[in-house]
Amino acid sequence: MSELPKTFDPAEIEARWYAHWEEEGLFRPERDDAEPFTIVNPPPNVTGSLHIGHALDNTLQDILIRRERMRGKDALWVVGTDHAGIATQMVVERQLNERQQKRTDFSRAEFVAKVWEWKEESGGTITRQLRRLGCSMDWSNERFTMDEGFTKAVTKVFVDLYNEGLIYRDKRLVNWDPGLKTAISDLEVENVEIAGHFWHFKYPLEDGVTLDSGEDFIEVATTRPETMLADMAVAVHPSDERYASVVGKHVVLPITGRRVPIIADEHADPELGSGAVKITPGHDFNDFEVGKRAGIAPADMLNMLDGEANVCQTADGLVPDEYIGLHRFRRDGVDGARELVVQRIKDAGCLIPHVTKDKDGEETVHDAEPRKIMTPYGDRSNVVIEPWLTDQWYVDAETLAQEPIKAVREGDIEIVPKSWEKTFFNWMENIQPWCVSRQLWWGHRIPAWYGPVRDGEHLSYNVSDRSKNKVFVAKSESEALKQARDYYAEDREIEFTDDPLDGMNSFLQAASEKRLSDKIFLLRDADVLDTWFSSALWPFATLGWPDDAADKALPLDGGGLGGGEPSASAVPGGDVTPPPAPPHQGEGRTVAKPGTALARHYPNDVLISGFDILFFWDARMMMQGMHLMGKVPWKTLYLHGLVRAADGQKMSKSKGNTVDPLGLIDKFGADALRFFMAAMESQGRDIKMDEKRLEGYRNFATKLWNAARFCQSNGIGASETLEPPPCDKPVNRWIVAETIRTVQELDLAFADFRFDGAANTIYHFTWDRYCDWYLELIKPVMSGDERGEIDDETRAVAGWVLDQILVMLHPFMPFVTEELWSKLGDRADYPLITAKWPLADARAMDEEAAKEIDWLIRFVREVRGARSELNVPPGAKLDLYFAEASESARTVLSRDTAALGRLARIGDLHLRPPPDGSLMQVVVDESTYYFPLEGVIDLDAEKARLAKALEAAEKEVASLDKRLSNPQFVEKAKPEAVEKARADHAEKAAEAERLKAALARLG
Incomplete structure (x- = not known):
């Protein structure tokens, strides 16, 4: 037994113990014959640093993994980082900009090399910070989504899904970030309410057509007037009688003169504005669907913007030259397309002004009506996102979603809290194709090569639209070359290139000389895969897939399956669609080889995730895991809430209300932060940041420390038995029973993933039962009875219970408990991290x-x-x-x-x-x-004091009663004011009852 210092110093203890655990390999002790328990950590961005959401997510995971390790299981917590395509590329580009350089000053290979250099030098920040939190991850097998094995897995999945017709190219709208010049996911879009305007335009009806009201135009309104350059229709509701006579007729657009149809579609709301809406299918997600329903193929939808959101000519050539090259908005003091469109509409007499009246009735005419508008911004670029029509690679998510839906319905995957199931089903049953291509240089490059299309002996090559070329999807250049040789069946040289002009120049030169080109160039797809595509493989690719898996012999007899050519059925708005369901759906493409980590640890046991990535990551892991492995990726999906600011607002850098968890660790210790996270994690609710609670949990650690010092000073040390010591004294029999009851309650809370219930159970047992009552009750015994004999029974029981407390508390507060465990006895070969979890043996109660x-x-x-x-x-x-x-x-x-x-x-x-x-x-x-x-x-004085206090409390209760019974106060006052009044009423009413009881005590 080593004497404990008087002062509890978290910082010194945390650094020393974490280094010891990691150096000794205690996060993954040798337990090959034990029952496996597996968690994969949601891989944080390699560019990231620990934020409060990470602290919550990883604390909950560590609590589970530490407990299962103590239960004797082969507990594996997979750790790694995500290559974070956009974020990482931005970091490196920013560094180049500081040196007056830019990405395009380098070749693609040179730039990617610079990213790897940055990753090796600066990409480990968050993993070091996870150690400070106490995360007991298997660092010896740390993974990275761009490491060699993972890249192999990603490539195989892409090629296999393509060959099954589940990956294909299509022309659809995407969230386009003009700042980053890439498509981005919904998660990377931040909707912000800004001050904007609502413009009202007249769209003239074609000659000779009028409404029943006699007007020769249809009024439309828009918050984005510049998009009228690509309008393709005007929609009205099918039941709107005002427009019934003109459905099927046309309007002639101002500025472009484009003749577009008036269509009936339920998207138009008869109660909103004029009831007629302009339809720009190439630049609005709702309009895109309206356009498809109207029979407009995506290939025919008009695009009026380039990748930087500057106006370009539409396919019909009707955009006037003065707009070409203009930015969509006013920028750097120069009017953009929006301002010019409004002015030209006004010049044409087609602007319907907005008129306001002041208090004196005097009218003022405005070009537009002011409106607050929800506007999408890129969360990294802070640029307004543009719905943009492009060719991208898509995964047939609808097909892959069927097995996960079934798994959740049948209970093979349990979602906790269950309330999230409804949201899950709603999204999965209405899932859209998943865009997986990104226009970046850093990431998993799409394994596709484009070559000329063969038509008999004629070869044609399209540089401007690569989707019109022949595509070869393969795991390597050698496989792509074999496919190309089989396709072209010619002896001409085939060369790989990244330069789209190589192939065109070669063919143009040959054509001018009236001969065939000497070479066939295969152009590598320039795009990379969405990072969610690679992270969707995390539960099995981190465990050795595909090397430790064998392909199943599966039938591929669907239309177009097996050859990379989807079936020829029409896609609404696309070229082709994959078959409705591969014949092996649900069976899995591969099976884990016996004796491998993949066979042992897949499926995982639990996934802990924020609810905000349920669809971006969790659902996609279900899709890929069930399709490729034929098994659910994990048995339980636990979704936690957000950590919010103390006032309940969502934390954001723009609001300045974010919290640095490392600062909290410096101030209160990692144990206090971890316990706060667990105690506040109540299923289905967000967590409000509260430093007072953190301070309270630091005091809890100090309370435990002082209790251990008291025990040590009285000769109480490490227990010599796992079973409760034999005891006769009621106080000892009581604390043994309370300990076992606490173990039972903890086990039940963990079974239900009630982190708050588990934390509060051990908290109250330790503070209330053990420290405040048991130690106080035994103090007279510890000082010796009337015969001067020391009570060995009580010392044995007190030491045993303290050991059980340290074991039960260890998953929540690993540092202070490990330190006390080591100081209370000589157990160097039996550290607390691998101690045995207590058994809830009711026989000892x-x-x-x-x-x-x-x-x-x-x-x-x-x-x-x-x-x-x-x-x-x-x-x-x-x-x-x-x-x-x-x-x-x-x-x-x-x-x-x-x-x-x-x-x-x-x-x-x-x-x-x-x-x-x-x-x-x-x-x-x-x-x-x-x-x-x-x-x-002084009895009389005390009675008078109590009576006076009771009178004041009752008066306050009556006043609050009157206020709360007033409907005007309850309905019109701020919610926080009403809530405070109710809380005050409850407090004063309780105080009055207490004072009445006190008076009654005096008889």
Whole structure:
């Protein structure tokens, strides 16, 4: 046993113990024969640093993995980082910009090399920070989504899904970030409410056509006037009688002169504005669907912007030259397409002004109506996102979603809290094709090569639209070359290139000389894969897939399956569609080889994730895992909430209300932060940041430290047995029973993923039961009984219970518990991190002893409460009179006089009625106990004080009653004001009841 310092120093303990655990390999002890338990960590961005959401997510995972390790399982916590395509490329480009360089100053290979250099030098920040939090991950097998093995897995999945017709190219709208010049996911779009305008335009009806009202135009309104350059229709509701006569007719657009149809579609709301809406299918997600329903193929939809959001010519050539090259918005003091469109519409007499009146009735004419508009911004570029029509690679998510839907419905995957199931089904059953291509240089490059299309002996090559060329999808250049040789069946040289002009120049030169080109160039697809595509493979690719898996012999007899050519059925708005369902759906393409980590640890046991990535990551892991492995990726999906600011607002850098978890660790210690996260994690609710609670949990660690020092000073050390020591004393039998009950409650809470319930269970047992009651009750015993003998039984029990506390508390607070474990006994070869989780053996529970001590605790609490209410001086001892108490109560009171003297300041005990005079009365289990107060307090003054305080409290209750019963206050006041009034009412009402009881005690 090593003496504990007086002061608990978290920083020194944390650094020392984490290094020891990691160096000794204790995060993954050798347990090949044990039952496996597996968690994969959501891989944080390699560019990232620990934020408060990471702290919550990883704390919950570590609690589970530490507990399962202590339960003797082969507990594997997979760790790694995501290559974070956009974020990482931005970091490196920013560094280049600081040196007056840009990405395009380098070749693609040179730039990617610079990214790898950055990753090796600076990409480990967050993993170092996870160590500070105490995360017991398997660092010896740390993975990266761009490492060699993972890249092999990603390439195989892409090629296999393509060959099955589940990956294909299509022309659709995407979230286009003009700042980054790439498509981005919905998660990377931040909707912000900004001040904008609503413009009203007249779209003239074609000659000779009028509405029933006699007007020769249709009024439309828009918040994005510049997009009218690519309008392709005007939509009205099918039931709107105002427009029934003109459906099927046309309007002639101002500026472009384009003749576009008037169509009927339920997207148009008859109650909103004029009931007619302009349709720009190439630049609006809703309009895209309207356009498809109207029979406009995506290939025919008009695009009026280039990748930088500058106006370009549409396919019909009707955009006037003065717009070409203009930015969509005003920029750097120069009017953009928006301003010019509004001016030209106004010049043409087609702008419907917005008129306002002041208080005197004087009218003012405005070009537009001011409006607050929700506008999508790129979360990294801070540029307005443009819905943009492009050719991209898509995954047939609808097909892949079927097995996950079935798995959740049938209980093969349990979503906790269950309330998220409805959201899951709603999204999965209405899932859209998943765009997986990104226009970046850093990432998994799409394994596709484009070559000329063969038509007999003629070869044609299209540089401007690569989708019109022949595509070869393969795991390597050598496989692509084999495919190309089979396709072209010619002996001409085939060369790979990244330059799209190589192939065109070669063919143009040959054509000018009236001969065939000497070479066939295969152009590598320039795009990379969405990072969610690679991270969707995380549960099995981190475990050795595909090297440790064998391909199944599966039928590929669907239309177009197996050759990379999807079936020829029409896609609404696309070229082709994949078959509705591969014949092997649900069986899995591969099976894990026996004896491998893949066979042992897939499926995983639990995934802990924020609800905000349920669809971006969790659902996609379900899709890929079930399709490729034929099994669910994990048995339970636990979705936690957000950590919010103290006032309940969502944290964001723009609001300046973010919290640095490392700063909290510096201030309160990692154990306090971890315990706060667990105690506040209540299923289905967000967490409000509260430093007062953090301070309280740091005090909890200090309380445990001081309790251990007290035990140590009294010769209490490490227990020598896993079983409870034999004991006769009621107080010892009671604490043993309470310990076992606590283990039972903890096990139940963990089974239900009730982190808050588990944390609060061990907290109250440690602080209330053990420290505040048990140690206080045994203090007289520890100092020796009347014969001067030391109580070995109590020392053994106290040490055993303290050991159980350290074990149960370790998953939540690993550092302080490991330190105390090591100092209370010589257990260097048996560290707490690998100690055994307690068994909830009900046979060791003594209910009679529990009832006895519980009664004693309630009695002491009642006496303490009464003394406080009546202002009895703390040091004053009061005699106790009791004549009607039960036999068991008499036994407890007469046996525990020393404890009663210490804990309740009780003097002599008298088994008879009390003398006449003023008495303090305490009722416990319908028996009354009396304490004479003569000479202890001024009874008249105390009665007067209590009566005055009661009158004031009742007056305040009446006032709050009146306010809360007033409907105007409840309905019109701010919600926080109403809530405060209710809380004040409850507080004052309780105070009044307490004062009444205090007066009653005085008889």
